[in-house]
Amino acid sequence: MSDFASKAKVLRDGQKPEFPSNANTLEYAQSLDAQDKLRHFRDEFIIPTRASLKKKALDGIIPGAQTNGTITDADTPCIYFVGNSLGAQPKAVRRFLEAQLETWASIGVNGHFSSLSNSPLTSWQDMAADCAAKSAAIVGAADPSEVVIMNTLTVNLHFMLASFYRPTDKRHKIILEWRPFPSDWYAFQSQIEWHGLNPEKSMVEMQPDENLYLSTEKILATIDEHAEDAALLLLPGIQYYTGQLFDIPRITKYAQERGIVVGWDLAHCAGNVELQLHDWNVDFAVWCTYKYLNGGPGSMAGAFVHERHGKVDMSSGKPVFKPRLSGWYGADKSVRFNMDKEFQPTPGAQGFQVSNPSAIDLTSLAAALSVFNKTSMKDLRSKALVLTAYTEHLLDEIVRRQPEGEEPAFKIITPRDPLQRGTQLSLLLRDGLMDTVAAALEAHGVVCDKRKPNVIRVAPVPMYCRFEDVWKFIEIFEAAIRG
Ligand SMILES: Cc1ncc(COP(=O)(O)O)c(C=O)c1O
Numbered sequence: 001m002s003d004f005a006s007k008a009k010v011l012r013d014g015q016k017p018e019f020p021s022n023a024n025t026l027e028y029a030q031s032l033d034a035q036d037k038l039r040h041f042r043d044e045f046i047i048p049t050r051a052s053l054k055k056k057a058l059d060g061i062i063p064g065a066q067t068n069g070t071i072t073d074a075d076t077p078c079i080y081f082v083g084n085s086l087g088a089q090p091k092a093v094r095r096f097l098e099a100q101l102e103t104w105a106s107i108g109v110n111g112h113f114s115s116l117s118n119s120p121l122t123s124w125q126d127m128a129a130d131c132a133a134k135s136a137a138i139v140g141a142a143d144p145s146e147v148v149i150m151n152t153l154t155v156n157l158h159f160m161l162a163s164f165y166r167p168t169d170k171r172h173k174i175i176l177e178w179r180p181f182p183s184d185w186y187a188f189q190s191q192i193e194w195h196g197l198n199p200e201k202s203m204v205e206m207q208p209d210e211n212l213y214l215s216t217e218k219i220l221a222t223i224d225e226h227a228e229d230a231a232l233l234l235l236p237g238i239q240y241y242t243g244q245l246f247d248i249p250r251i252t253k254y255a256q257e258r259g260i261v262v263g264w265d266l267a268h269c270a271g272n273v274e275l276q277l278h279d280w281n282v283d284f285a286v287w288c289t290y291k292y293l294n295g296g297p298g299s300m301a302g303a304f305v306h307e308r309h310g311k312v313d314m315s316s317g318k319p320v321f322k323p324r325l326s327g328w329y330g331a332d333k334s335v336r337f338n339m340d341k342e343f344q345p346t347p348g349a350q351g352f353q354v355s356n357p358s359a360i361d362l363t364s365l366a367a368a369l370s371v372f373n374k375t376s377m378k379d380l381r382s383k384a385l386v387l388t389a390y391t392e393h394l395l396d397e398i399v400r401r402q403p404e405g406e407e408p409a410f411k412i413i414t415p416r417d418p419l420q421r422g423t424q425l426s427l428l429l430r431d432g433l434m435d436t437v438a439a440a441l442e443a444h445g446v447v448c449d450k451r452k453p454n455v456i457r458v459a460p461v462p463m464y465c466r467f468e469d470v471w472k473f474i475e476i477f478e479a480a481i482r483g
Contacts, residue, residue: 002035003031003032004036005035007385007386007389008382008383008385008386011382011385011418012382012385014417014418014419015418016389016416016418017386017389019390023390023393023394024397024471024474025471026468026471028471029390029466029468029470029471032386032390032467033466033467036466036467038375038379038380038383038462041371041374041463041464042463042465042466044091044371044463044464045088045089045090045091045294045463046062046064046088046089046090046091047063047078047080047088047464048063048077048078048080048088048447049063049064049075049078049445050445051063051075053078053445064077078445078446078447079445079446079447079448079465079469079472079473080447080464080465080469081447081448081458081459081461081465081469081473082447082448082449082459083291083292083294083423083459083463083465084240084268084272084291084292084423084424084449084459084461085291086290086291086297087271087290087291087292087293087294087295087368087461087463088294088464089294089296090294090367090368090371092367092368092370093296093363093364093367093368095120096120096121096363096364096366096367097360097363097364097367099116099119099120100121100359100360100363102116103115103116103119103121111123111124111359112124113125120366120367120370121363124362125333127359127362127363127366128148128149128150128329128350128353128357128362129144129350130362130366131300131362131365131366132144132145132148132302132350133147134370134373135149135369137373138270138271138293138369138372138377139266139270139275139285139287139302139304140274140278140279141277141278141304142278142279142307143278143307143348145307145348145349145350146277146278146304146306146307146310146348146349147303147349147350148302148348148349148352148353149289149300149301149357149362149365150300150301150303150329150352150353150354150355150357151300151301151354152298152300152301153183153265153286153287153301154183154184154187155301156286156301156302156303157183157184157187157286159324159325159352160263160284160286160305160352161187161191161232161263162191162324162325163309163322163323163324163325163352164232164261164263164283164284165191165195165231165232165261166231167192167197167202168231170228170229171228171229171230171231171259172192172195172201172229172231173201173202173204173226173229173230173231173232174188174192174203174230174231174232174233174234175204175206175222175223175226175230175233175234175235175255175260176188176204176205176206176233176234176235177205177206177235177236177239178205178206178207178208178214179239179241180236180265181236181240181265184234188203188234189203204222204226204230206218206219206222208242212241212242212413213242213244213415214246216246216250216251219235219246219251220250220251220254223251223254223255223258223260224258226260227260230258230260231260231261232260232261232263233251233255233260233261233262233263234263234264234265235251235264235265236265236266236267236268236269237264237265237266237268237269237273237275238266238267238268238269238272238422238424240267240268241426241451241455241457242413242414242415242426243268243413243414243415243421243422243424243425243426243457244414244415244420244421245269245415245419245420245421245422247420248264248275248280248282249276249279249280252280252281252282252283253280253281256281256283261283262282262283263282263283263284263285263286264277264282264284264286265285265286266285266286266287267286267287267288267291268291268292268424269287269422270287270288270289270291270292270293270302271289271291271292271293271294271372271377272292272384272424272461273377273381273384274377274378274381275377277304277306278307282304282306283306284303284305284306284309285304286301286302286303287301288302289301289365289368292461293368293369294371294463295364295365295368296361296364296365296368299364299365299368300358300361300362300365303352304349305348305349309322310322310347310348310351310352311347312344312345312346312351314344319342319343319344319345321345321351324345324351324352325354326343326354327353327354327355328354328356329353329354329355329356329357330343330345330346330351330352330354331343331344331345331346331351332344332345332346332347332351333346371463380462380463381462383462384422384423384461384462385418387423387460387462387465387467387470388418388421388422388423388425388460389418390470391425391458391460391470391473391474392416392425394470394471394474395410395412395425395474395477396412398474398478398481401478407430408430409429409481410427410428410429410430410433410481411427412425412426412427412428413426413427413428413455423460423461423462424457424458424459425457425458425459426451426455426456426458427455427456427457427458428454429455429456429481431453431454433454433481434450434452434454434456436483437480437481438456440476440477440479440480441456441476441477444476446476446477458473460473
């Protein structure tokens with residue numbers, strides 16, 4: 001078994017792999033890249049270059065496509081460790097968009113129901129379902145009908161809450177975590193108020209320990225405490241700030257056994273970690289597609305509705321289904337264009353669709369998902385486990401090299417257990433370091449995410465990042481913290 005494969009295996013078992021004494025050499029990083037069977041996927045992406053990042057005006061040059069044939073330092077791809085915020089552009093996006101623009105220009109309105117034979121696209125009517133089919137394995141749906149691609153994440157959260165958060169006098173609380181993404185917080189707050197309730201009485205915030213870790217035990221204890229009055233538990237699969245991955249199946253089962261509906265915000269999980277939403281019996285989930293899924297800025301979002309909630313019973317002659325906020329695109333295709341007044345939803349998650357979706361937006365997402373469909377989440381996760389463990393190892397080496405007695409320049413606040421995190425590592429910097437570190441990273445072409453006052457989030461995503469990038473990042477980062 002190769003060094004790479006044996007490390008992936010150890011990590012999959014939740015253990016820490018051993019790295020050799022030469023792990024901090026460029027040669028070692030390159031040897032891991034050489035063993036990486038997903039390394040060719042990098043060619044499917046456009047990585048901004050050090051020059052392109054400084055661009056101030058359009059010049060028709062796509063980063064990485066040299067104009068004069070010589071590769072200069074400026075053409076060097078940057079270290080793009082920000083796939084947890086906005087994924088890099090898949091080359092397929094341009095191709096798919098060009099096909100879409102030609103389709104629209106050539107056949108106009110007929111594109112709703114026809115597609116051109118050599119196009120990578122379906123008719124516009126079928127594009128959302130096509131993207132759902134391309135997403136099903138990524139989130140572990142039993143069938144594409146459990147997935148709908150529509151709107152954006154927060155909008156989908158509101159639509160799902162409209163169906164799944166049905167507070168009563170007795171059960172009205174939402175269990176959430178200490179630091180939900182602000183948009184989720186606003187959604188919970190406004191939904192509670194929409195029902196005429198008081199957010200202060202209907203929100204249960206779980207606090208982490210002093211290391212910002214929220215243990216499963218604490219979550220289960222909170223569920224027990226609110227077993228009689230909680231209507232819903234909604235957590236992020238991965239906490240955006242610390243990078244902690246929660247035990248989705250265990251928490252879901254425990255809460256459901258106590259009569260609580262369970263939803264997940266998978267913004268930081270989709271395309272990052274393996275998910276089995278159907279088998280885990282999750283009631284519903286929402287995610288965005290611009291981070292790990294690389295669909296483009298503000299690209300259309302996804303929602304999962306477990307098949308048991310998507311049933312449409314026609315036995316009485318009238319459709320009976322889970323209440324929702326409806327629109328004509330949730331109506332079954334067989335009756336959608338009858339333009340009558342009775343809403344008969346498409347069975348499954350797609351019956352939660354509301355409007356005619358943007359075919360242009362779906363095109364970009366279809367292109368991004370087509371790259372995912374050339375591999376599997378299992379393989380991507382295996383690589384991510386090794387990439388992140390390697391990053392962690394080299395970061396720990398930096399701390400070990402610091403002079404004795406000196407306060408460590410940073411602390412990794414993401415769980416050390418590889419199975420309790422995704423790709424991202426969050427680094428809490430010593431007070432006063434943020435500005436110099438941020439400036440040095442930028443000057444050396446490292447793109448990563450800064451959360452003021454003191455946290456940088458580093459995500460070497462497996463689709464297009466290399467071990468060599470990690471090695472270079474460490475060199476730049478270490479020089480930055482040394483000043
Ligand atoms: C965890 C989480 N939830 C919600 C959102 C909001 O997403 P949107 O603006 O697509 O609604 C984000 C955006 O980054 C996020 O990270």
